[in-house]
Amino acid sequence: MKGFYSAKNGYGRQFAKSLRRHWQLYVLVLPPLLFFVIFKYVPMANAVLAFKDYNVIKGIWGSPWVGLKYFNMFFENPIFWTLVRNTMLLSFYQLLAGFPIPILLALMLNEIRNGRFKRFIQLVTFAPYFISTVVMVSMIMLFLAPRLGFVNIALQYFGFEPINFLGEPNMFRSIYVWSDIWQTAGYAAVIYLAALAGIDPTLYEAAKVDGASRFQKIWHVDLPGILPTITIILILNVGNIMSIGFEKIYLLQNSLNLPKSEVIATYVYSMGLLNANYSFATAVGLINSVINLILLVAVNSFAKRISNNSIW
Amino acid sequence: MAISSTVPKRKIRESAGDRLFVFAIYVILSSVLVAVLYPLIYIVSSSISSPSAVVSGKVWLWPVDISFRGFQTIFKTPLIMTGYGNSLFYMAVGTLISVTLTVMLAYPLSRKTFFGRKGILMLVMFTMLFGGGLIPTYLVVKELGMIDSRLALLIPNAIWVWQVIIARSFFQSTIPDELAEASEIDGCSDWRFLGSVVLPLSKPIIAVLVLMYAVGQWNAYFDALIYLKSDKLFPLQLVLRSIIIQNNSAGAMDISIQVQRAQLAELLKYSLIVVATLPVLIIYPFVQRYFVQGMLVGSIKG
Numbered sequence: 371m372k373g374f375y376s377a378k379n380g381y382g383r384q385f386a387k388s389l390r391r392h393w394q395l396y397v398l399v400l401p402p403l404l405f406f407v408i409f410k411y412v413p414m415a416n417a418v419l420a421f422k423d424y425n426v427i428k429g430i431w432g433s434p435w436v437g438l439k440y441f442n443m444f445f446e447n448p449i450f451w452t453l454v455r456n457t458m459l460l461s462f463y464q465l466l467a468g469f470p471i472p473i474l475l476a477l478m479l480n481e482i483r484n485g486r487f488k489r490f491i492q493l494v495t496f497a498p499y500f501i502s503t504v505v506m507v508s509m510i511m512l513f514l515a516p517r518l519g520f521v522n523i524a525l526q527y528f529g530f531e532p533i534n535f536l537g538e539p540n541m542f543r544s545i546y547v548w549s550d551i552w553q554t555a556g557y558a559a560v561i562y563l564a565a566l567a568g569i570d571p572t573l574y575e576a577a578k579v580d581g582a583s584r585f586q587k588i589w590h591v592d593l594p595g596i597l598p599t600i601t602i603i604l605i606l607n608v609g610n611i612m613s614i615g616f617e618k619i620y621l622l623q624n625s626l627n628l629p630k631s632e633v634i635a636t637y638v639y640s641m642g643l644l645n646a647n648y649s650f651a652t653a654v655g656l657i658n659s660v661i662n663l664i665l666l667v668a669v670n671s672f673a674k675r676i677s678n679n680s681i682w
Numbered sequence: 683m684a685i686s687s688t689v690p691k692r693k694i695r696e697s698a699g700d701r702l703f704v705f706a707i708y709v710i711l712s713s714v715l716v717a718v719l720y721p722l723i724y725i726v727s728s729s730i731s732s733p734s735a736v737v738s739g740k741v742w743l744w745p746v747d748i749s750f751r752g753f754q755t756i757f758k759t760p761l762i763m764t765g766y767g768n769s770l771f772y773m774a775v776g777t778l779i780s781v782t783l784t785v786m787l788a789y790p791l792s793r794k795t796f797f798g799r800k801g802i803l804m805l806v807m808f809t810m811l812f813g814g815g816l817i818p819t820y821l822v823v824k825e826l827g828m829i830d831s832r833l834a835l836l837i838p839n840a841i842w843v844w845q846v847i848i849a850r851s852f853f854q855s856t857i858p859d860e861l862a863e864a865s866e867i868d869g870c871s872d873w874r875f876l877g878s879v880v881l882p883l884s885k886p887i888i889a890v891l892v893l894m895y896a897v898g899q900w901n902a903y904f905d906a907l908i909y910l911k912s913d914k915l916f917p918l919q920l921v922l923r924s925i926i927i928q929n930n931s932a933g934a935m936d937i938s939i940q941v942q943r944a945q946l947a948e949l950l951k952y953s954l955i956v957v958a959t960l961p962v963l964i965i966y967p968f969v970q971r972y973f974v975q976g977m978l979v980g981s982i983k984g
Contacts, residue, residue, distance in 0.1 A: 388797030394872035395790040399802065402787035402841055406806055409838050412822050413814025419821075430821065475714070478707045491711055493967060495718050500962045502901030504919040505955050508926040509721060512951060520724065523739040552718065564978050584700045609811075617904050621927055635816075642817040643908055655815030663812050 420653035433649075440653035449637070457633040457658075460619075461611040464547050469607055472555045473600065476562035477588055492563075495556025507621040510549055511536065537626035546622060546631075561603065562596055569595035601673050605680065609666030612658050634658045729753070729952040733945035736952065752953030755946060762954070764914060765921035769900060772917055776836045776899040781891045783841050788849035789876055794859055803850075810843045816908075823909060834909035835902070835917065842898070845891055852887040853880065890972045897962055918958055926951045 389396060420440055422433040444450055475495070482488040501509075513519045514535040522532040535541050569591065577587045616635035623631045634654060642651025674680040696704075723743065728736050732747035740746045756762050787806070791799045813819075819838070828834040857880055865875050881888070903919035910916060 385797050388795065391866075392790070392793070392796055392872055395793065395796050398786045398873075398876075399790045402783045403802065403805075405783060405837075405841055406809060408826075409819065409822060410809040410813065411805075413818035414812070415814070416818030416821055417814045419818060478711055481704060481707050482711070487711075491715055493970060494715055496970060496973075497722070497963060497966060498718060500897055500901075500966055501959055502903070502919055504901075504903050504922045504927070505959050508922060508951065508955055509725065511927060512725075512955075513721065518737060518739065518948060520739070520742065552721075556718070560974050561978070564974075583697065584703045621923065638816050639908075643820065648817050648821070652815060652817045655817060659812055659815060666811060 417652055417656050419649050420656045422649060424648040436649075440650045441657070443650060444654055444657070449632075452629070453632060453634050453637055456630060457612060457614060457635075460543050460546060460633060461614045463543050464550065464614065465607055465611065467547050468551050468554070469604065471551055472558035473562055473596075475555055476559040476566060476596075477592055479559065479563060480566045480592065481584065481588075492556065492560075496560065497556070498553040499557035501553060503615075503617045503621065506549060506553060507618060510545060510622065514545070534626075536622065536624060539627045539630040542622070542627045542630045546619065550618070558603075562599060565596040565599040566592060597677070601677055602680075605666070605669050605673050608669040609662065611665055612662040725952055725955050728949070729956040731949070733949040736949045737945045751946060752949040753957070755950055756953055756957055761913065762918070762921055762925075762957075765916050765918040766957075768916060769918040772832070772835050773896050773899045776840070777892055777895045779836055780840045780842075780845075780895040780899075781888065784845050784849055784891055784895075785876075785881075785888075787841065788846045789853055789880060791846070791850045792853035792857070793862065795863075806843055806846060820908060829909055830911045830915065832915060835899075835905050838909075839902075839905060842895075845894060849887055849891060852884065856883055856887075886972070886975060889969070890975055893969050893972055900962060922954055922958055925954060 416430055419430055419433075421435060421437060422430070423436045423439075424430070425433045428434075479488055479491060482491075498506075511519075513521050516522060516532060516534045516537075521535070526532055533541075535545060573591045573595070574587065577591050582590065612634065614633065614635070616633075616639065619631055619633055620636050620639065623636060635658070638651045638655045638658070641647045641654065670680050720743075724741070727743060727745040728741050729752055730748055730750060731741045731745045732749045733751060735741055735746035787802075790796045791803055793799070823829060823834055823838050828837065861879065862875060865879065870879075901919065903917065903923060906915075906917050906920045907923075910920070913921075
């Protein structure tokens with residue numbers, strides 16, 4: 371206890387000293403700090419709503435406690451498994467297809483010696499990153515439209531039956547994932563290209579002297595060289611598995627593809643904001659955040675153990 | 683140097699396998715190029731083709747019967763122009779607020795003698811890992827009376843943690859501690875040091891912050907969707923959504939006597955996409971390096 375107090379005193383004195391010296395910096399930090407408290411930490415506290423029966427008049431803190439009522443309600447609802455499955459499958463598909471492609475793209479770009487061609491490809495593949503979600507989904511809808519979309523026009527041209535892509539639940543995941551890859555692969559490759567540029571040139575010299583082929587050089591020099599970057603990006607991606615983008619899914623959703631496109635985030639939105647079922651939606655959202663946090667911590671500690679790369 | 687010039691350079695020739703390998707890479711990358719470029723060109727070409735050419739599927743790469751009917755219609759539609767104006771406003775004001783707040787937070791966090799920086803940093807970073815969720819945040823915004831006001835798009839998401847991290851690591855690596863300490867001894871206050879030394883030295887990172895926030899603000903629709911109700915406040919993205927995505931019940935226009943209007947409506951979608959995306963895509967080649975820089979600064983662990 372004594373140590374604790376003296377430490378606290380030590381901190382207090384340090385703080386007082388720093389405050390006298392840097393009071394202007396504390397003034398600067400105050401508004402942004404207030405922002406984080408109000409818009410990030412107050413909502414975290416507000417999440418107790420999940421354990422209460424929300425009453426508009428009594429407010430969050432005055433509403434009566436109901437314990438795990440809304441959690442049980444969700445777990446017992448048959449939609450629970452559908453939502454978890456849809457969220458997980460979409461995320462894993464996204465991870466499986468979307469994670470390696472930027473790496474491959476960067477490795478291939480790294481082999482190109484023609485500077486202009488390389489720069490042009492980078493410029494073009496990076497560009498779709500700047501397209502907004504609304505425009506992206508608009509493009510998908512226009513291209514895949516049952517009659518007027520160019521994909522169906524092309525299909526018919528080659529003698530196939532037109533497909534109502536967006537009305538086909540089984541197509542939903544592929545549409546989501548591949549349009550995402552189209553949009554972000556070039557952007558994601560940048561980070562790997564930078565890592566590749568940082569590899570010690572003497573390793574390439576050595577590989578050359580040893581008579582390594584280009585492929586062997588990629589396998590034995592490039593890949594090990596960017597492995598730490600790969601690990602960190604992988605951790606971040608796995609940590610985001612449950613928070614898969616609401617924005618795009620919501621826009622792509624329609625009554626036909628709902629069996630595959632309803633995920634936790636869109637369900638929270640429709641339950642909470644459209645049906646005003648605040649407590650229930652908060653409970654569902656909370657479950658999602660907690661799973662997310664657990665996943666991130668687990669992946670991070672796993673990566674730390676096997677490769678010494680981690681995000682904290 | 684004289685020695686090396688006497689020794690003939692022994693260039694290791696590429697083997698046939700290697701040349702095949704490189705050839706394959708060129709082929710794959712060229713297909714990637716086509717796959718990324720084609721949809722973009724198709725949209726632009728359609729937007730400047732005639733309405734009937736678009737609807738009958740005549741456009742497949744280059745514009746057919748060039749016409750600017752789509753763009754003319756856009757500029758005559760008040761809803762779209764209001765949305766455009768709103769988006770410009772949200773982008774300008776939102777970026778100003780966001781960049782200011784980000785620097786206000788990131789700079790003190792970069793100073794080693796600033797007591798509490800570790801605690802504050804952890805507080806800020808933790809919000810990347812865990813959040814209260816949609817409804818609790820919505821209730822806070824509602825409590826503050828921001829529902830259906832412009833503030834709802836400017837304040838609740840004003841600071842992105844990622845931007846704070848990259849700004850902080852930039853300050854840390856560019857502004858030497860000795861410089862800050864020396865000016866402190868000379869009686870220069872922290873504010874003045876920030877204003878007259880740090881900011882002028884930090885133009886690259888300010889550019890990164892401005893661009894990322896501006897593009898983010900221009901492209902955002904989610905906050906508008908949940909917080910705004912009156913369409914005179916809607917940003918362009920929300921207008922786009924209602925025109926292109928919600929109107930997408932194809933088939934309804936079949937028996938319409940207003941075939942022409944239906945065709946124009948279809949053309950309008952392409953023109954709208956171009957109008958909404960062009961500002962960003964035009965400046966993009968000139969600013970790409972700032973984005974790359976931003977990503978790379980952020981990836982340095984610090």
